[in-house]
Structures are given as structure tokens and as C-alpha cells.
Amino acid sequence: MALPSILIFVENQPVPYDRRVWQHATTLQRAGHAVTVISPAARQWTKPHEVLEDVDIRRYSQGIEGEGKLGLIAEYVWSFLCFLWLTLVVAVRGRGFDVIVLCNPPEIYWPIAGFWRLMGKTIVFDHHDLSPEMYTAKFDRDDGAFLAILRWMERLTFAVAHKVISTNESYAEIARGRGRKKPEDVVVVRNAPDPNRFSILPPEPDLRHGASFMVAFLGEIGEQDGVDVLIRSLIRVRQQMGPRAVHCVLMGGGPAFERIRAYAATEEVDDMITFTGRVGNDTISRVLSSADLAVDPNPYTPYADKSTATKIMEYMHFGLPILAFDLTETRRSAGPGAEYVPHGDERAFADTMVALLQDPGRREELGRSGRERLERDIAWRHSRDRLLALFATLGPKVQADSKVENPSRKQA
Incomplete structure (x- = not known):
């Protein structure tokens, strides 16, 4: 048939x-x-x-x-x-x-x-x-x-x-x-993620633009996606770690893309960010293979709490430690592979980012746990x-x- x-x-x-x-x-x-x-x-x-x-x-x-x-x-x-x-x-x-x-x-x-x-x-x-x-x-x-x-x-x-x-x-x-x-x-x-479409590659130091650490974001950039939270977090990260310590690669596009770029410039953190726009699997693989930390800054709403962000599983595929707000479906997906921040606490989001970047052992533990959970339960x-x-x-x-x-x- x-x-x-x-x-x-x-x-x-x-x-x-x-x-x-x-x-x-x-x-x-x-x-x-x-x-x-x-x-x-x-x-x-x-x-x-x-x-x-x-x-x-x-x-x-x-x-x-x-x-x-x-x-x-x-x-x-x-x-x-x-x-x-x-x-x-x-x-x-x-x-x-x-x-x-x-x-x-x-x-x-x-x-x-x-x-x-x-x-x-x-x-x-x-x-x-x-x-x-x-x-x-x-x-x-x-x-x-x-x-x-x-x-x-x-x-x-x-x-x-x-x-x-x-x-x-x-x-x-x-x-x-x-x-x-x-x-x-x-x-x-x-x-x-389909493992046939995402390749774990050797890290590319040039993607860091001279910074000691690289943070990655992947996803849509709309009003409700929390990318403005990430921008504000980078202000505090710069204050605590210095101007050349962290570089952030934002992969994605959407209706708020240009506003977020302008907001980053207004807050004077645009030199810490590479905006790639929407990219294909090759670029995603290069960036996530090179990052030290992946973030999902989506704040709590009833919508976000019940929704699964594809980016979470893609971060896990690359064995990346994840920083996110404590949302129901994010926790169900990432499990022990993420560090969770109480929703609405932007200061804690930034401070936890700094703490993770300064703690390679904790990052390794989170990344390993997330990768194991992906393979065991949600591949x-x-x-x-x-x-x-x-x-x-x-x-x-x-x-x-x-x-x-x-x-x-x-x-x-």
C-alpha cells in the first residue's frame, strides 16, 4: 500500500x-x-x-x-x-x-x-x-x-x-x-536536532573577536523573546568582567531584529555582539562548537512557560552549558543541563552568566549532563x-x- x-x-x-x-x-x-x-x-x-x-x-x-x-x-x-x-x-x-x-x-x-x-x-x-x-x-x-x-x-x-x-x-x-x-x-x-544536520566541529577562535569567552544565542528575535534581557545582562557582564572578556554571537532574525541592534548600540554593548541574522546549519554548527555558554533569555509568560524552544535541544546536542529562566518546559527539556534563574530576575541572569563563565568545572558538568539527557530521553x-x-x-x-x-x- x-x-x-x-x-x-x-x-x-x-x-x-x-x-x-x-x-x-x-x-x-x-x-x-x-x-x-x-x-x-x-x-x-x-x-x-x-x-x-x-x-x-x-x-x-x-x-x-x-x-x-x-x-x-x-x-x-x-x-x-x-x-x-x-x-x-x-x-x-x-x-x-x-x-x-x-x-x-x-x-x-x-x-x-x-x-x-x-x-x-x-x-x-x-x-x-x-x-x-x-x-x-x-x-x-x-x-x-x-x-x-x-x-x-x-x-x-x-x-x-x-x-x-x-x-x-x-x-x-x-x-x-x-x-x-x-x-x-x-x-x-x-x-x-537531527544529528545528521549539525556537526560538532573544532572551535574557531576568530569567532570570539579577541574575547576570552564566547556566549551564543540562537532563535527568533521578537518582542516576546527576551533578547533585550540579554542586552541588559551584557551591560552588567561588562561591568564585572571588563570590556574584552566576553563576546556574544546572536544567530536569528525576526520583527524586532533591527530594534535590538539599535538597542545594543544605544546601551553601548554592540561591540560585544555579532548579529548574524538568520543562518543555516553550517554557521550554527560553527558557532555552537566554539561557544563556552549558551543562553535562552526568554522571560516568564504563560506562553513561554508552556513552550519548548528548539534552541535548548540544539544547545544540548553540542554539549553546551545552558543559562535560562526557570520555565516549566525549559526545565522539562534541559533537565540537569541548565542553570536556572528565577523568572523576572535580570540581575541574577547576568550574575549567573558571570559565575558560569568563571567556573569551567560547572560548565563542563552542565554540558555533559545535557548531552547525556538528550541522547537518553529526547533525541x-x-x-x-x-x-x-x-x-x-x-x-x-x-x-x-x-x-x-x-x-x-x-x-x-
Whole structure:
């Protein structure tokens, strides 16, 4: 029996830059599925159509990367129209598809998914982010019409999906709770680095720019990601260790990228930082192989507390000691591989950074513990097997086993 063909849609990052989506796509393609991915075009990934590692990629011009509410609305309306058009292109002129995988945010694509469900396709919701909680973290609002709309669209996306892929147990609890999905329809596929894509390399002293220590950050740079906390921490680190002791490499991009660069200049720590922008696996491997310490400065919000940052497992893959705020899913992921700071205590974050840089024994202990935990409990092979087992069972027959539930129905 032929394996189902798969169409994956992601809006907020291009592929192959989105490491989770690309890891899933290539894993499924190698297993024998015919995989197509639709994503925005950005930076060096601008070709409207190309095939990489046998995965068929269709990209649309993003046009605008929204920041405020109106900007986000414009971005999402445009992506909705592009996704609708490109699903038709893939269906008629491309590889076709038996399964559509919707990766959020946002959750506005349920009408398109609903149409294709009526056409006999299987719908999978790959639940990357908690959009209502993300909105609250980004705009510091926990009420209002916009938040109510986000919650409503989330419910409809859960309702239209036959299956849900959750990134961690907190997300799985939400899928079973406010998403009203049956336990057997929710599968946890954690973020974990593919060892075939990240190489542990000899350290490159030039990346330190003459500093004694090198600190690495990897990830998106948005208002809610805490990179401003890292900037303020570097001010205190410089005061305690001197101007040439530490160099920080920030790998990533996002809507707050230029503001963070300007903020670093205003605070006069820009000479301590290399901003790489979004980079590929080769650069990530070079930097993380050379760093002394990896950081996740994401402060506490309900969104951050329940979310798993891919960067944590990637840090662990390279055996790096990690400094982070004490968040539920960060601790579940890193375990004994990180030094945790009480959330909200920026002074403690900076002071702990200094303490770790000055304690090579503690850094070695953390790095070793994190690497051992990754290999033992959360390596990609564990999630890969669950991913492949899920998609091997999907196809038209799922239609008979799952009905769209009314999202307004009260739970029993």
C-alpha cells in the first residue's frame, strides 16, 4: 500500500530555515512519502519553486512581516490567499496530496483545511505555538476582541483537524483540554536536532573577536523573546568582567531584529555582539562548537512557560552549558543541563552568566549532563518514530473515523 502524499504549510518562517518543519519534511520524504512544503520566501530562500532533498517547495512572496495588529492582519490575509492558490497549484500541477499539515501560527487557515477535508483529505494540525498566549505576551493584553478571535480560530483549527501533533506535554494537554481532541488523536513529537544536520566541529577562535569567552544565542528575535534581557545582562557582564572578556554571537532574525541592534548600540554593548541574522546549519554548527555558554533569555509568560524552544535541544546536542529562566518546559527539556534563574530576575541572569563563565568545572558538568539527557530521553530518533508511525496510518480512511466537532459544544 502506497504511503500518503503530504502537503505541509508554514507561514511564519521560510523552509529550510524552519528547522522543525524541514526536519519533518525530509524525514517523511526519506520514508517514502511524497512531500510538498508551502512557505513564505525570505532572505536567501526566495525561489518560488525548487526541490531540495527531494522535497518539493513552493514559496510565496511574504510582502510584509507584520508587527502591530494591522500589520499582522495584512500579513495573514495575504498568506491566506497565497496558501489557497498554492494548494490548488499543488493539487492540479504538483505532486498532489492526501494529507495537509497546518503549522501555526496563525490559525486562520481552517476554512481552506475544511474545504480540502470535504474533498476527502486528512488534516493534521502541527501545533507549534499558543497563539492566544503569544498575543498576550507580545502586546501585554489578556482581554479584548482580538484575543477572543484568536481563541475562536484556535478552536476551529482543532475542530477541523483529524490529528494533532504537539511539541510537548503542555501543548498535548491543551489539545486534549480546550482543543477537545481525543487522547488517541494527539501525538507528541518533540523538537530535537537531527544529528545528521549539525556537526560538532573544532572551535574557531576568530569567532570570539579577541574575547576570552564566547556566549551564543540562537532563535527568533521578537518582542516576546527576551533578547533585550540579554542586552541588559551584557551591560552588567561588562561591568564585572571588563570590556574584552566576553563576546556574544546572536544567530536569528525576526520583527524586532533591527530594534535590538539599535538597542545594543544605544546601551553601548554592540561591540560585544555579532548579529548574524538568520543562518543555516553550517554557521550554527560553527558557532555552537566554539561557544563556552549558551543562553535562552526568554522571560516568564504563560506562553513561554508552556513552550519548548528548539534552541535548548540544539544547545544540548553540542554539549553546551545552558543559562535560562526557570520555565516549566525549559526545565522539562534541559533537565540537569541548565542553570536556572528565577523568572523576572535580570540581575541574577547576568550574575549567573558571570559565575558560569568563571567556573569551567560547572560548565563542563552542565554540558555533559545535557548531552547525556538528550541522547537518553529526547533525541530525534524517539520523535522520528512517533512521526512516521502517525503518517503511515493517515489517508482517506481516517475520514470515516473522525468527525468535525462543534467547537461551541460544551465538554461533558
